[in-house]
Structure formats: structure tokens, C-alpha cells
Amino acid sequence: MSNRYVVKKIVGALLTLFAVVIFNFFLFRIVDRDPLTKYRGRSKLSLEQRETMIRRMGLSGSKWDQFVAYIKSTLQLDFGRSFDSTRPVLREITDRLPATLILVGVSTVLTICIGLYIGAKAGWARGSRFDRVSTSTTMVLYATPEFFFGMLLLAIVAGRTGWFPTGGLRDVGTNNGFVASLLDRTHHLVLPSLTLTLGYLGSYSLIMRTSMLDTLGEDYLTTARAKGLKESDVMTHHAVPNALLPSVSAIAISFGFVIGGAITTETVFSYPGLGLATADAIRNTDLPMLQALFLVASAAVIFFNLVADLTYGLLDPRIRHSI
Amino acid sequence: MNDLVPSTSPRDMTWARRKQALARVWRELRHDRAGFVSLVVLLGFGLVALSAPLIADRSLLLAAAGRNNPDLASPSAQFLLGTDDIGRDVLAQLVWGSRVSLFIGIFATVVAVVIGSVVGLVAGYVKGKVATVLLAIDEFFLVVPFLPLAIVLAVILGRSPVTLAIVIGITSWAGSARLVRAQVLTLSERAYVERARALGAGTWQIIFRHVLPGVTPLIIANATLIVPGAILTESTLSFLGFGDRLSPSWGKLLDGAQSSGSITLNAWWYYLPPGLCIIAVVLAFTLFGRALERIFDPRLAGR
DSSP: OOHHHHHHHHHHHHHHHHHHHHHHHIIIIIISSOGGGGOGGGGGOOHHHHHHHHHHTTOOSOHHHHHHHHHHHHHTTOOOBOTTTOSBHHHHHHHHHHHHHHHHHHHHHHHHHHHHHHHHHHHHTTTSHHHHHHHHHHHHHHHSOHHHHHHHHIIIIIIISOSSOSSSSSOTTOOOOHHHHHHHHHHHHHHHHHHHHHHHHHHHHHHHHHHHHHHHTOHHHHHHHHTTOOHHHIIIIIIHHHHHHHHHHHHHHHHHHHHHHHHHHHHHTTOTTHHHHHHHHHHHTOHHHHHHHHHHHHHHHHHHHHHHHHHHHHHOHHHHTOO | OOSSSOOOOHHHHHHHHHHHHHHHHHHHHHHOHHHHHHHHHHHHHHHHHHTHHHHSOGGGGSGGGGTTSOTTOOOOSSSTTOBOTTSOBHHHHHHHHHHHHHHHHHHHHHHHHHHHHHHHHHHHHSOSHHHHHHHHHHHHHHHSOHHHHHHHHHHHHOOSHHHHHHHHHHHSOHHHHHHHHHHHHHHTTSHHHHHHHHTTOOHHHIIIIIIHHHHHHHHHHHHHHHHHHHHHHHHHHHHTTOSOTTSOOHHHHHHHHHHTTTTTTTOHHHHHHHHHHHHHHHHHHHHHHHHHHHHHOGGGTTO
16 A cells, blocks of 8 residues: 555545534534524523623634634634533543443444344345345344334333343442443443444445445456355355455445434433433533534544545555555 | 327427336336335325324324323223323324424435435536535535534524425435436436537536436436435434424434333333334335336346
């Protein structure tokens, strides 16, 4: 992989991130002329407090002054204070980030592994019983809003049997040792991550299946068979690697959907991560929080896309050896 | 017009050809089991949505309507699907909800398809700076996670059903712009477009009279596949607090079911029906769209 490819991809990612920052300014400062009107406690503010708030939110001066101030504070990761809790937005976000990282991380790994496996197997044996059963199942999974899965799991597994906790990050008051606490947290993680995995399994496996179908007629498979390779070797060593390539970028784009899914999943299970923070911010019209949460979500997806592009460069010899 | 002489004006010939093409689509659709069944399901839902006032009176949605009814009552002869947490008939809300969900889903798709087609057509046919800028905007909307984007747009622009539909449309056109552009790029190399250009047709005339008809089947199939996504997005946004509780969509019903604790209370009649309706409609639109895709693009047959 040439340096030029890497630099080009990194610059592209940074430009997209910058576009998000500009978009944020446009939306929250120009489309919405006076964000303070959405502040619930505004009627109780004295004139002085109002002035302070306007200054603190960078709402004073011309639009250009505001823009400069906005870029400056964004670069310093200063997103103002939450309308709701009045704590700095950055603190709110860093406090809740780990929970979401674990949830989204576990679910993404599970979704990719299971989804790719099912998709590859179904595509390889097109029309077989496995293909028909798995494709219709994944179609139904794909059509189901992930929060509905969450509600069903909550009703069946948590509500009726009590095998799993109905929400939260951990049990309150159980603080006996590292192992116990780890087990407790894992116990709380099972249903939310299962929900998110079920919710996005469908799209990943459909992507992989289509990609697999595209490789079926390729000459190199005929060549591999002509060499006398076993059918299973043709699949794992020749078809799957080539089918994986186009799925890499499609999967990176789908990651944006998983981020969205985390918002509703965390809401169903009252799982205190960034998703629940987003849902709370919507109900409280907490503009500073929403603005920052949108930036964080976009940054995550842009980063994931960059990783996918670079992986693609590593995996695909045509890019690895070019230029 | 003289009835005895078959008309042979170009316009009539075009219409005759289109009628034939439509008949062919209908013939193939009838033999595509998944596509046909999903069409029937969709027509069923459409019928219920249109005849909502005949099935349940609109006043049943008002908060006051449930005042004298038991809260979260299980299904009975009086309330076929029980009541919600403030005593309102769930079936009435479900029937009226089909209107909101389908309206937002379809209206959002219209917005997305119009933006996507125009951007795709222009970016594909007009080359140079305009195309570069359009592609950059397209790229932005493809990469940025759509649900957070829809959320910030809806918070700023407003929470009414029409605004929600526009917001969902704005967040879901990027993919179809890509598709249309790719198709336009191949079409504009065709001889008949060249011929039109040689005869002195202007850019817009070529785009709308010669290229657009060629990409229309693709746009239709693609639109059918945008609707399910739009309905899912609508249900998600409503679940997160957007939308109107007094004129609830299916997603809003799920929000009500979730926040009233109907799950721990085992009030399945409150949360199961709207969820199953969403799944049925989304699945039907997806299968129907894929059937159309197969018919318009024979290369996809057998998938």
C-alpha cells in the first residue's frame, strides 16, 4: 500500500469530519436563529444570566465572529454545558462513552462474524435449504426495528423468567470484588448486545450473500476446481476471500446503522451510554448535547470507514501493489 | 381523431410501447410468488389505512376517550385489542396509525427519490465542477450516520409528521443518487442520446426526454426499497419521542407501550400488534421492491 493512498484516505476522512463541524454550525446557529429559546429554564433567567449564557454559548457578535469562536472551542473539545444537567457536555460524553463502546464493540464483532458466516454459506449454496431458511430469516430480522427485538427479549427473557436484568449497567449495591462485578456487568450486557446483534445481523448477512453470488461465476473458481481442490477448499480459500473485499466497505457504511441502533437499544434497556444520553437529549431538547453527540457519532463512523478503506488497501493486492 | 385509421404519431407509439411494458411487468409479477403476495399484503394495509374512518371513529384517539375505560385492559369483545395505559382502544390507534406510518414512509420516499434522481441525473450527465460538488454532498450524506443526522434535523426543523417525512427524505436520498448516476453514465453513451444531441437538443431536454425514461424503472424499483427504510426510520424517531401521541404512528404506539411499562405488566396487546404491523409492511415493501428489481434487471434473476 503506497503512502499516497494512505494520506489520501486520511485527508478525505478529516475533510468529511470538518464538513460535519461546519454542518453543525449551519444547523444549530443559522437554521436555528436563537438556540436559547429551546432552553427550558429560560423564563427563570435574569437578564444578566441570559447575557452570560449568550456569551458562554458563543452566540454574541456577528455570524462570522460566532463561527470563529465556534471553531476555536470545537478544536479545544469545548462543547459548552448541557441544558439539562448544566455539566460540561464533554464530561457527560466521556462519562458515558465506555458503556457504549463496549456495547457497540461486542455487538459489531458478533454481527460481523455471524452475519458473514451465514451470508457466505447461504450464497455458496444458493437455492439450498440452508439458503432459503437463512435468507427468509434474515429478511425478517432486517424488517424488524431493533428496539422491538429489545422489547420482546425484555418481555420473554427478563420479565417472565427473570434470568436477565431488565436494565441498567450493573446492580446497585453489589460491589464485592473484581470478578463478581465483571460478571454482573456482563450479565447486564447480554440482552442489549443480543438485541443490537439480532437487529443488524440481517443486513450484514445479505451483503455477504450478494457479494458471494457475484463471485460464483468467476473463472478462478473454475481454475481452482480444475486443479482438483475439494469443494470446501474452493469456498474457503478462493470464493470467501474475494467475496469479503466488496463487503468490507458495505459493512463500514452499515456501521452507521449500528450506531443508530445503539440509541434505541440503550433506551429500551435504560443502559446508561451515549445512546440513552441521545434519547434524553431529544426529550429535553438539549441542543448542546445533541450537537456534540451528533459529532461523536459521525466521527466514529468516519473513523470506521477510514479503517475499512485502509484494510481494503491491505487486503486487495491490486491496491497494495499499485503506484 | 379518425377512429378507423390506427394512429401512428410518435407520441401514440410511445404510449403503446409503455402499455406493453407495463403489461409485461404485471405478467411477470403474477408469476413471482414473493412479489405478488407482498403486493396483496400492501394493498390490504393500504385499504385499511384508507378506510380508517369507517373502522374506528377518530375521536377514539383523544386522551378523553379512555376516561371511562379500564386502563391496560386485556382484549375483549368491546376492545378487540385491549386498551392502552390511559384506557384508549388499541385497535383504533393501530388502524389510524397505519395512516401515519404509511403516509410518512411514502412521502419521505417521494422527497428522497426526487432529490436523488435530480442529483443523480445532473451529476451523471453534466460533468465538471457541478458534478464534483454534487458528488461531495452525496458522499457526505452517505457517510454521516443517518439516524443521528435525522435526529438533529428533526429537533431543529420541527416535529410534525410532514417535517418528519421531509427530514427522513433528506437523510435517505444519497444511495439512489449513486444508482441513478451510474445508470445515466452508461445511458448517455448510447447512440440515441448522441442522435438527440446531434439534432440540437439542449442539456435539460436530453436529461428529461431521453435519459430519464431510461432510468425510470430503476428509480421505481429503488423507491420501493426506500419506503421500508423510511417506515423503519419513522418508527425509530417516534419511539425516541418525536411525533404526536394523539395521532400516533405504529412507532409512537411502541413508545407509549415502552414508557407505560406495558412490557413488565405483560400487556402484550399493546406492544405486539404495532411491532408486527411494522415488520409486515417493511417486509412486504422489501420483497416487492426486490421483485420489481428482478423484473427490470434480468441479471438479478435467481437471487
